[in-house]
Amino acid sequence: MTKPSRRDLANAIRFLAIDAVEAAKSGHPGMPMGMADIAEVLWNDFLRHSPDNPGWPNRDRFVLSNGHGSMLQYALLHLSGYDVPIEELKRFRQLESKTPGHPENFMTPGVETTTGPLGQGFANAVGFALAEKLLAQRYNRPGFEVVDHRTWVFLGDGCLMEGISHEAASLAGTWGLGKLVAFWDDNGISIDGQVQGWFTDDTPARFEAYGWRVIRGVDGHDPDEVRTAIETALRHDDKPVLVCCRTTIGFGSPAKAGKESSHGAPLGKDEVEATRKALGWDHGPFEVPAAIAEAWRANARGAAREAEWNALFERYAAQFPQEAAELQRRLRGELPEGFSAAADAYIARLQSEGPVVASRKASQMAIEAFAPLLPELIGGSADLAHSNLTVWKGSQPVTSGSPDANYVNYGVREFGMTAIANALALHGGFIPYDATFLVFSDYARNAVRMSALMRAHAIHVYTHDSIGLGEDGPTHQPVEHLASLRYIPNNDVWRPCDAVESAVAWKAAIERRDGPSCLVFSRQNLQHQPRSEQQVRDIARGGYVLKDSKGAPEIILIATGSEVELATAAAEQLGDHVRVVSMPSTTVFDRQDAAYRESVLPSSVRRRVAVEAGVTGFWRQYVGLDGAVVGIDTFGASAPAGDLYRHFGITVDAVVAAAKAL
16 A cells, blocks of 8 residues: 555544444544544644553643544544554443543543533643643753643534633633643534524634634645644744634535534444545445554654653753652652651641631641642632632742742632643642632532542532521522532542541542542631540541440431531530531541441431531431431521521521430
């Protein structure tokens, strides 16, 4: 075979996608067929990556925001030489394959982030580009650009319709993320058909208004135009770039090109054969000729790039050993030596001192204690920094250009904030925390879910946790939110009752490696709780006996957060036969071994009362149908906090009455 043309190389992507979707009898062939030419130029001429080492720190990050077109990415990974063999493409969308219906970062080598919910991949790309910029500011030295990579993102009309795209694009322009390049697949089609009836934005003007450089009118099926556009994008590093590519969805299909019918369903046997003839692809299903396969393989190029960078890093480490060691530690995701001991010492001191503060203030105190030990800790808030109390003495805004920049003012963009924080975690080198009021976790909800799905080490801080915030009223008073967040798999939710539990929650969230944590804090002051050293250690187990009965308990009171002090006061009135269990994290408690859980909540004690200023149904799993729950199953109201607790019956007297009724 003669040297493959660019169209031959792009057609390899198209037909691997077509064949996989056909074999699975489901999927989205239209986008891979439409963006194949753009992907071929990017991956073969510009993308810096190492297929034999998908975790090479200085690799470019590629994000498929329009993740329904996942076979585009799987075809690229397979052809480039990643550990995605042809057998996995044949198993597209099948159980436990490396090629799930949408890209999943923990399933497929070379997939940086899980995409599918439209627009979030774009926001992740903004986070990746921010991570690169901040690491470069801190660690690069003249002649030693050890952090120097780009972020490339494909996105479609649907991504741009989503509100999160506005949030993320606005921030990317403000931050001047010049190593971010986005390719807009402007095919004019979405699931419902031609988009003119619902998407008439002047997208190029919109991005220019955000502070992006925009390259308009690129023929997405002309490799020379695509290459010229990318070269133009790389000439400057002061602004992110949007490349507007006109494409045809389902390119090459005689009957379905340019139509919504190619978007989300197999082409069908007859149309597949017609497309083969139309594009001159005289090869069977999943067959890629040797010459085309060899032209695609990037292992040797990647290894050479990686070796060159390794040599640069060795010279860097020789001249800047402290910086090199710190950067390597951060990229490995390891905490500094001695962090755990220092955190434990701080927690012990808090227990001794017994401060009476709001848990949001206790959170800030914990940040002040831990952040100086953790250069990887990067914070942020959705325009509520001085209410969430997420700033600390060493906070430096990312807009400062400082090598110590570690704080992100996200503005009122809860969804974009959370998706960007997820990407900071996935990129490596950072432990991000973001913050807003608990009630506004709704705005960020899907990104919180994605952080749990992706096992991203992100910390989501939520303050003003209940009706206890008072006069702002029911629009700002979370009721169902704690239960809702706890129901997300792999999402640890902490609601501490005092400064000590707050510090333990922060330590646990920082040390967790396999998923996110939600730290939920109060506006109002909370009483300090007396504890033994063993009880302090047991906080980290999610639930523990805070106040025990004399002899075997006859009734157990379970509480979290601000309601723990109600439970302890009720226990004083009820007598010596009452046990109080503080359960700051039900999710962590549920992971403990059966023996420990039985020691805290013995199954023989069926008289149980749970107390939390939130919906009551969640607690039935701990108190059973025979138990009682003191909580709130309506929206709140506008009044001082004390009046609200009395009005809704979340009081010491209510707990005592519920216990006596049992």
